[in-house]
Amino acid sequence: MxxxxxxxxxxxxxxxxxxxxxxxxxxxxxxxxxxxxxxxxxxxxxxxxxxxxxxxxxxxxxxxxxxxxxxxxxxxxxxxxxxxxxxxxxxxxxxxxxxxxxxxxxxxxxxxxxxxFEREIMLERQREGIAKAKADGKYKGRKPTARAQSSEVLKLVKVEGMAAADVAARLRISRASVYRILSDAATPG
Structure with a gap:
């Protein structure tokens, strides 16, 4: 077959x-x-x-x-x-x-x-490029996608009473991100 x-x-x-x-x-x-x-x-x-x-x-x-x-x-x-x-x-x-x-x-x-060999060379060049961009102040890393949804996470957990795992699944973020957002919201500052 x-x-x-x-x-x-x-x-x-x-x-x-x-x-x-x-x-x-x-x-x-x-x-x-x-x-x-x-x-x-x-x-x-x-x-x-x-x-x-x-x-x-x-x-x-x-x-x-x-x-x-x-x-x-x-x-x-x-x-x-x-x-x-x-x-x-x-x-x-x-x-x-x-x-x-x-x-x-x-x-x-x-x-x-x-x-x-080609993949390893490409990754090495990528790392070098990122290091140079960081040194030049041009590289900021990826945009924090989970934190951009903080208000929605807080609403779903605190207003609607959803479990963290359900919030993570709905918003397509990790459970750890949900807990991090909840922790940040609970910390005064």
Missing amino acids: IVGYARTSTTDQKAGLEAQLRDLRAAGCEDIYQEEVSSVDTVNREKLAEVMRFVRKDDVLVVSKLDRLARSVSHLNDLVKEIEGKGASLRILDMSIDTATPNGRLMLNLLGSIAQ
Whole structure:
């Protein structure tokens, strides 16, 4: 069976997800697992875990791009080992790589290493840019989204009597943020 896996990092990336699904269908995927979650969030990548449990002997797991599947070379190696341990193979469409062949396995390892190297260089440049912007007084960090909703949090808790967890879910902020806002409001000053 040919099984597909598609992932985007955020729910805002609809076009990217649609393109992946289109490519996976064109590759003949009979079943496609999809999710919208960051690659570094290994705990919540439920569909990846599900597809890894599903894949069995002679199946082919297909992804449109390498970065949609693995977060690092070691993670990629773990996934490939698990896939091959089940007698299945991995196909990466944009690189024309198929781990069912020796050349495919070689190319996967080479390109995986290069991709990780590029990501590390990009992150290093990003850190340098942020440090320079901070030194120049131009970097303020991200806007505090939860505190911008302080009045709504206070209204929901104090006027409507909502529980902190319910307020957090409704406003799409963390419970810790709700408690921080309540604590700030209770502290004179």
